[in-house]
Amino acid sequence: MTGTDTTQIFKDAEADRGYRIKWWASRSAIYGALILWAVICLFPIYWTATTSFKMAPDVMKGNMVPYVDFAPKWKGWESIGLSPKTIGQESTVRAEFLKRFWNSAIVSLTSSALAVALGSLAAYGLSRFSYRFGFMKNSDISFFFLSQLILPPVVLALPFLVLYRELALHDTRIGLILLYTLSVLPIVIWIMKDQFATIPTELEEAALVDGLSIWGAFLTIILPIALPGMVAAFILSLVLTWNEYFFAALLTSTHANTLPVMVASQTGSQGISWWSMAALSFAAILPLIVIGVALERYIIKGMAAGAVK
Template sequence: MNKRLQQATGKSLIYAALCLWTVVCLFPIYWTLTTSFKLGRDVIRGRLIPGVDYVPSWVGWRSLGFSPDTIFEASTVRTEFFSRFENSLIISLGASSLSLVLGSLAAYGLARFSYRAGPLHNRDISFFFLSQLILPPAVLAMPILILYRAVDLLDTRIGVILIYTLSVLPIVIWITRDQFASIPRELEQAALVDGCSTWGAFFRVVLPLAMPGLAAAFILSVILCWNEYFLAALLTSSNAKTLPVMVASQTGVSGVGWWTMAALCFASVLPLVIVGLFLEKFIVKGLTAGSVK
């Protein structure tokens, strides 16, 4: 009886801790969503519960043209939002896809072949890639700006995609290298014996088994590219401006429009939540892919 009581108590504590952590993780999203329905006085007073502490208002969404009374009317801000959303979507997916292709090939080479550059070996080369994240982007601001102006890539999607690819490439290489290293070489050797070429073994055997790591690297790359602000603000002005730059523009001489910024932030974060939920199933499927030969 005491053993059952201890087990029940342990499970209760675990579930309580998980519930508490869930609240902590979801509270910023709840705060952002509820703030988008607040007036200025409600934001200042820190009202929390809509319908109890304050009366919800569409003021934040109305300023973006997404309220029920303005959704079917012409809105300059809504048009700008969709334009920035399109830029963020194309740039994030483009940079993440490009970094995944380049990074996975580099990671496969580091995991399967031995390299030597003087005293440096594979592990040193891998750490070199990861060490590029230590350098603050502000240090590279002036060289990048001068280079982009010389090659006419300022305020272009392709220019932002290229610099984002470089910024997330070290993370992709680091994640996928460990994934490739965990796959037994014997599986590739068996595929070669069965008649596959080197590329055939890579695409038919290695990639399906490495899919969880590739999916995780892709999700992380999309999130980093979607939320990046500094480089987007530096290299864009109008044509390729992204959502984070639009969110930051809500501050002005008259103060911060918290309700508008909250509505804009929630609308910006929502696609990431949907993508995460969709690719979560993909990761689980990838974990079981190739487990039975």
């Protein structure tokens, strides 16, 4: 082996070592940034969960680490009847919590399902057919739906309050379902229109040649392909309707109150019951966490397909 060959081998080894160092440095930077972002996103959930086990002095001092900064207690969960000590006993507060929980579940699931069903039909029509309503074409109709999100909810407060009293929909689940369906419908149409636009029209043309009708092609060919986008739209609608507070507080009083209203009511003459509010909040967000984890693969497919921008 000549000296030139040895020098070249050393140069190649140095270059390879420099490449590996850069690769590991870039990977470390990327994963470090991702871990930091995950900590930032998950910290509010951690704070809420730990606050439900704190006493008043621990809350005021801002103690954060259980068994290090403070001794965990079941005070927050006792206040809503969900602690190990009170779970087997009768509890008026727990019964009220369960009533609000089922109100939220029924209203959110039903309104989200209706919004996805109606929004998917509207989005499919806007992505496949040409319409003209007066001076409005497809793009104008799509923008009209999307522009409804700009309208502040407080503008609709008085009209809806008067209308619901006249129609006997005040303090009813059906009233909230109708309103929530209308409120998230523009988002569903926006998401599903992009989803359907990524599906080639040749699939429907082939289905029509094979003898299927428009509805048959839509139900058997298009919907299975668009399922990830529908799931993503459903979860987004579910989160928005589950957490909605303004109209739930305005249009309900006794029978149809939802969890956000109950969480906001944890105040009294002694101030805010942070432990009770934290326990209620964590119990309220836990179902959304479970649904998000269970349907994660559909959300990723929907985002990869361009359903969520």
